[in-house]
Amino acid sequence: MEAIEDRGGPAQPLLAVKGLQKHFPIKGGLLGRTQAVVRAVDGVEFDVLKGETLGIVGESGCGKSTTARLLMRLMDPDVGSMVFDGEAVGENEQAGGLPLRDYRRQVQMVFQDSYASLNPRLTIEETIAFAPRIHGLSGEEAVTRARELLAAVGLAPANFARRYPHELSGGQRQRINIARALALRPKLVILDEPVSALDKSVEAQVLNLLVDLKAEFGLTYVFISHDLNVVQYISDRVLVMYLGEVVEMGPVDAIYERAGHPYTRALLDSRPSMDPAFRRTRPPLTGDPPNPVNPPSGCRFRTRCPYAEGVCAERKPVMAGLGEGHIVSCHMASADSGHSKAGRLYEVPPPRAEMVA
Amino acid sequence: MSAVLKPAQAPLVKLRDLNVTFVTRDRTVHAVNGVDLDVAPGEVLCILGESGSGKSVTLRALMKLLPKFARISGTIEVAGKDVTKMSERQLANFRGTDVAMIFQEPMTALDPVFTIGRQIAETVQRHEGVSRAAANARALELLELVQIPSAKRRLDAYPHELSGGLRQRAMIAVALACRPKLLLADEPTTALDATVQIQVLLLLRELQERLDMGVIFVTHDLGVAGEIADRVAVMYAGRVVEEGPVAGLMAGPLHPYAQGLLGATVHAGLRGQRLTTIPGAPPTLDVAPTNCAFSPRCQFVRGECVERVPSLRSPSPERQARCVLVQDRA
Numbered sequence: 001m002e003a004i005e006d007r008g009g010p011a012q013p014l015l016a017v018k019g020l021q022k023h024f025p026i027k028g029g030l031l032g033r034t035q036a037v038v039r040a041v042d043g044v045e046f047d048v049l050k051g052e053t054l055g056i057v058g059e060s061g062c063g064k065s066t067t068a069r070l071l072m073r074l075m076d077p078d079v080g081s082m083v084f085d086g087e088a089v090g091e092n093e094q095a096g097g098l099p100l101r102d103y104r105r106q107v108q109m110v111f112q113d114s115y116a117s118l119n120p121r122l123t124i125e126e127t128i129a130f131a132p133r134i135h136g137l138s139g140e141e142a143v144t145r146a147r148e149l150l151a152a153v154g155l156a157p158a159n160f161a162r163r164y165p166h167e168l169s170g171g172q173r174q175r176i177n178i179a180r181a182l183a184l185r186p187k188l189v190i191l192d193e194p195v196s197a198l199d200k201s202v203e204a205q206v207l208n209l210l211v212d213l214k215a216e217f218g219l220t221y222v223f224i225s226h227d228l229n230v231v232q233y234i235s236d237r238v239l240v241m242y243l244g245e246v247v248e249m250g251p252v253d254a255i256y257e258r259a260g261h262p263y264t265r266a267l268l269d270s271r272p273s274m275d276p277a278f279r280r281t282r283p284p285l286t287g288d289p290p291n292p293v294n295p296p297s298g299c300r301f302r303t304r305c306p307y308a309e310g311v312c313a314e315r316k317p318v319m320a321g322l323g324e325g326h327i328v329s330c331h332m333a334s335a336d337s338g339h340s341k342a343g344r345l346y347e348v349p350p351p352r353a354e355m356v357a
Numbered sequence: 358m359s360a361v362l363k364p365a366q367a368p369l370v371k372l373r374d375l376n377v378t379f380v381t382r383d384r385t386v387h388a389v390n391g392v393d394l395d396v397a398p399g400e401v402l403c404i405l406g407e408s409g410s411g412k413s414v415t416l417r418a419l420m421k422l423l424p425k426f427a428r429i430s431g432t433i434e435v436a437g438k439d440v441t442k443m444s445e446r447q448l449a450n451f452r453g454t455d456v457a458m459i460f461q462e463p464m465t466a467l468d469p470v471f472t473i474g475r476q477i478a479e480t481v482q483r484h485e486g487v488s489r490a491a492a493n494a495r496a497l498e499l500l501e502l503v504q505i506p507s508a509k510r511r512l513d514a515y516p517h518e519l520s521g522g523l524r525q526r527a528m529i530a531v532a533l534a535c536r537p538k539l540l541l542a543d544e545p546t547t548a549l550d551a552t553v554q555i556q557v558l559l560l561l562r563e564l565q566e567r568l569d570m571g572v573i574f575v576t577h578d579l580g581v582a583g584e585i586a587d588r589v590a591v592m593y594a595g596r597v598v599e600e601g602p603v604a605g606l607m608a609g610p611l612h613p614y615a616q617g618l619l620g621a622t623v624h625a626g627l628r629g630q631r632l633t634t635i636p637g638a639p640p641t642l643d644v645a646p647t648n649c650a651f652s653p654r655c656q657f658v659r660g661e662c663v664e665r666v667p668s669l670r671s672p673s674p675e676r677q678a679r680c681v682l683v684q685d686r687a
Contacts (some may be wrong), residue, residue, distance in 0.1 A: 059550035099440040110532045120470075169638055170408075199407035199577065204621035204632040211631075233632075256625070272558075272580030274624060276604045279584055282557040286519035287506075316374065 010084045013047035014220050019079035020044040036293050042244035053221040055235030059289050063244040064224045068192040072109045108181035109345040112193035114173035125161040128180045149179040149275040171202035190222045240264045243300040247302035250326030263301045311338040370396035373432035377414050387645040390595035401572045403586035412575045414540050424542035453484050457532035458541040463524035467516040474512030480534040499530040508669045522553040542574045558584050579622050581666045588658030594650035606615040611678035614651045633657045
């Protein structure tokens with residue numbers, strides 16, 4: 001079982017996601033009726049290009065983890081389509097689709113909680129060899145592959161193959177999770193907060209490993225994190241989510257140097273300054289992100305946005321292009337939106353945190 | 358911020374040769390191995406370290422919040438009082454009035470079955486012996502102090518009805534109810550979102566200045582320390598390996614571990630470069646380290662590092678580090 005060959009050529013997106021939506025009903029009361037709906041992911045669209053790392057950032061409740069689970073098809077979307085290298089995911093083969101079993105062979109996932117995501121009763125070797133055996137490799141071949149992968153993630157097979165998850169440190173367990181994700185020779189790896197639970201010195205080791213493995217195995221990553229510095233380090237393109245929607249997407253330099261959306265700017269300005277001589281004196285935003293159960297009408301960020309006007313409550317902004325694939329969902333970015341600062345997005349001062357010298 | 362250190366004053370906190378060992382049937386862990394620390398009144402000290410470095414245990418020892426099987430030795434003085442000799446009754450008065458603590462998880466620190474207002478008022482009534490009405494008035498004052506919007510309405514809210522950021526503010530209000538001289542903060546912003554974390558950090562800094570409290574702030578995040586600390590103590594394997602004013606430490610750490618930690622912190626401008634890492638992992642602390650605990654991971658290791666614990670060396674009056682490479686000018 002080797003890596004499946006590339007079909008559509010380098011220009012075709014590896015994964016094209018359209019109109020992805022997932023609502024969770026909150027049931028309650030005597031009859032168990034639906035009382036409210038959590039709009040976790042609400043019409044998310046993006047492409048993952050071949051060989052890139054797409055970073056997804058956002059705060060808790062923005063739907064980034066639900067998006068990861070939808071991409072992996074750990075849950076089915078209510079609405080929306082996913083096309084993997086030209087084939088519709090989940091459709092049957094006769095209709096030109098890609099059955100889920102074949103899709104999952106090419107898309108794998110690494111979770112944040114390195115302990116909960118490993119079976120405590122399997123040795124490391126058995127854990128990594130499990131999926132290749134299910135997908136048709138003989139027991140012996142699967143174990144050989146597991147040992148190769150252990151070496152690839154920097155753990156000596158002779159020392160680690162027969163150990164159990166509880167005998168390892170957090171960083172070592174995360175390496176096992178990465179090795180397991182690579183066992184089927186996937187093309188796309190979805191990394192959901194893979195370094196968030198690790199100490200700083202270990203975080204750097206795992207990030208270096210991820211960069212190495214991407215080159216060695218020709219992988220494409222979707223990297224989900226709340227840590228803006230980590231996302232900047234590892235991503236080629238970045239997607240910013242707020243309350244279940246994409247608010248901005250673009251090349252990493254465009255997002256970090258010319259952020260358009262007031263939310264992205266505030267998020268970037270919330271990072272500690274790393275210089276005690278220039279401390280923040282005022283936070284860029286007040287309050288917490290609203291509850292995704294009843295998101296605000298129109299633009300969902302308007303309740304915390306310093307530039308919100310009437311039009312922001314009335315209409316949902318459309319995606320506007322800022323060049324080089326940099327898109328932003330804000331009324332100030334489109335010239336004819338009716339916002340008093342329409343088309344003058346970069347003229348408004350960002351909601352910047354004030355600093356003291 | 359009280360950037361000017363006040364060495365002439367009697368310290369608010371004085372730790373000398375603090376050792377904490379956890380002894381259970383299966384295992385012994387030497388969590389803290391000889392910590393000396395001073396905190397001046399009105400000063401913010403950040404204890405920086407990774408998991409297992411002993412930073413939280415040190416913090417808890419200051420309030421005697423450790424479990425019964427913990428063996429504690431050394432001097433612990435807070436506001437001139439010897440914490441080690443206190444009875445349970447004395448401790449109950451000491452906690453809340455002299456020293457208070459805020460935690461990472463407000464949901465577990467607050468009682469889910471009482472309203473926010475009741476929990477604050479209870480603390481005030483218990484320690485100051487005032488009437489219920491006076492305590493309730495004080496509770497409202499405190500919620501306004503921590504900048505909770507529509508504070509009057511929020512007095513009647515239960516913890517689960519508040520968002521993460523508001524819950525953290527409510528916990529700060531409980532801690533400040535009796536105007537403690539020392540506030541202990543155990544990673545209070547780690548579980549918060551970026552836009553909320555900066556709000557809570559700025560609030561803590563403002564309150565610290567206004568109430569002139571001493572604060573010990575435990576964190577693993579160098580950026581957080583940069584926003585709030587006057588001084589930083591870096592801990593590794595249960596010892597303070599470096600200590601000094603925050604600006605100097607962030608500009609140029611002395612100890613190889615602190616250097617590694619700063620180098621491994623991902624920040625802007627590192628794209629395309631390989632991240633500096635610290636090879637290996639921290640020791641398990643089943644036995645107390647008798648040498649430099651960082652020596653197995655240190656690229657500058659020498660013979661003397663593995664023979665004995667390096668002494669504290671001070672290259673400039675306010676800074677010190679436990680490393681043989683550091684020149685002592687004292």
